[in-house]
Amino acid sequence: MPTRPVIEVTELRKSYAGRPAVDGVSLAVEEGEIFGILGPNGAGKTTTVECVEGLRVPDSGRVRVTGLDPVTEHEATRRVLGAQLQESELQAKITVREALELYSSFYPSPLDWRPLAERLGLTAKLTTRFAKLSGGQKQRLFIALALVGNPRAVVLDELTTGLDPRARRDTWELIEDIRANGVTVLLVTHFMEEAQRLCDRIAVIDKGRVAALDTPAGLIRRSAGATVISFTPSAPLDDRDLNALPALASVAYKDGRVTLSGTDETVNAVITLLARTRVTAHQLRVTDATLDDAFLDLTKEAAA
Numbered sequence: 001m002p003t004r005p006v007i008e009v010t011e012l013r014k015s016y017a018g019r020p021a022v023d024g025v026s027l028a029v030e031e032g033e034i035f036g037i038l039g040p041n042g043a044g045k046t047t048t049v050e051c052v053e054g055l056r057v058p059d060s061g062r063v064r065v066t067g068l069d070p071v072t073e074h075e076a077t078r079r080v081l082g083a084q085l086q087e088s089e090l091q092a093k094i095t096v097r098e099a100l101e102l103y104s105s106f107y108p109s110p111l112d113w114r115p116l117a118e119r120l121g122l123t124a125k126l127t128t129r130f131a132k133l134s135g136g137q138k139q140r141l142f143i144a145l146a147l148v149g150n151p152r153a154v155v156l157d158e159l160t161t162g163l164d165p166r167a168r169r170d171t172w173e174l175i176e177d178i179r180a181n182g183v184t185v186l187l188v189t190h191f192m193e194e195a196q197r198l199c200d201r202i203a204v205i206d207k208g209r210v211a212a213l214d215t216p217a218g219l220i221r222r223s224a225g226a227t228v229i230s231f232t233p234s235a236p237l238d239d240r241d242l243n244a245l246p247a248l249a250s251v252a253y254k255d256g257r258v259t260l261s262g263t264d265e266t267v268n269a270v271i272t273l274l275a276r277t278r279v280t281a282h283q284l285r286v287t288d289a290t291l292d293d294a295f296l297d298l299t300k301e302a303a304a
C-alpha cells in the first residue's frame with residue numbers, strides 16, 4: 001500500500017507586496033527521503049519551507065505535514081517537524097547544555113539529548129556558551145535542537161553555508177545518519193555537490209515555480225548538455241564545423257582546449273570531424289555533466 005507523503009505542498013502561492021515569491025509550487029516528500037530544494041537567489045526556496053514550517057501563511061494552495069495544516073495546527077506540526085533555528089534565536093550566553101535541556105522541555109516525548117550531543121560531537125562543549133562556539137559547532141547545535149523533539153521530519157535551510165570543507169563533509173555524514181535513523185529530511189541548499197551527494201530527489205525552484213523535479217541523475221540526463229567532451233586539438237578547428245555538430249548544447253574554448261556539451265551523438269560527430277580534418281585530439285575526455293551544469297541549464301532563462 002503506498003504510504004502518504006510526509007510533506008505535501010500543492011499549488012502553493014505567496015506574494016510579498018503584490019510580487020509573487022512562490023507562484024504555484026507543488027511537491028511531495030516521501031517518508032525516509034532526503035529531498036533537496038535547489039534554486040538561484042530569491043527563487044522562493046525559503047518562503048516555501050517557511051510555509052511548510054507554518055512560519056508564513058500561504059495566500060493560496062495547500063500544505064500538509066503528516067496530514068497536519070502547519071498554520072491551523074501549528075503546535076501539532078511542531079511536534080512532528082523539526083526546524084533549524086536562525087542564529088538570532090539563541091541567546092549568546094546560553095550554554096550548549098542549557099539549550100539542549102530547554103528545547104527538550106518543549107516536546108512531549110523528546111530524545112535523550114546526551115547521546116544526541118555525543119553523536120554530534122558536542123559533548124566536550126556542553127558548558128560552552130553559544131557565542132563562543134565556532135560556526136561548525138553552532139550548526140551542530142542547531143541540528144541537535146532540530147532533532148531533540150524526536151521529529152518525523154526535519155527542515156534544514158542552508159545548513160552548510162559558511163562551513164569549511166571538512167565541517168561540511170562531517171555535516172553531510174550527519175544528515176545521512178539522521179536519515180538512517182528514520183527521519184525524513186527537507187534540505188534547502190546552494191551547493192550542487194551537496195545536493196548531488198545527499199538528495200534522493202531534488203526540486204529545482206526558479207522564479208517561484210518548480211523548474212524540474214527528479215533524482216540528481218535524472219536532472220543531469222534531462223539537461224540539454226548531459227555529456228561533456230573536451231580535448232586539445234593539434235590544429236585549430238573551424239567554428240562553423242563545431243557549431244554544426246548535432247545536439248550541441250554549448251561550446252567553449254580556453255587555453256587551447258575545446259569543451260563541448262551535448263549528447264552521445266555530439267561525441268560521435270566530433271570524433272568523425274576530427275578524423276575527417278586529420279586533427280589529433282590530445283587529452284580527450286568524455287564525462288557526464290555535473291549537477292552544476294544541469295542546474296545552469298535548467299535555470300538559464302533567469303540569468304538571461
Ligand SMILES: Nc1ncnc2c1ncn2[C@@H]1O[C@H](COP(=O)(O)OP(=O)(O)OP(=O)(O)O)[C@@H](O)[C@H]1O
Nearest residue numbers: 016017020021039040041042043044045046047048
Ligand atoms: N518578508 C519579505 N518581505 C518582502 N519580500 C520578501 C520577504 N521574504 C522574501 N521576499 C522576497 O521574495 C522572494 C523569494 O525569497 P526567498 O527568501 O523565498 O528566496 P530564496 O530562494 O530562499 O533565496 P536565497 O537563495 O537568496 O535565500 C525574493 O524576491 C525576496 O526578496
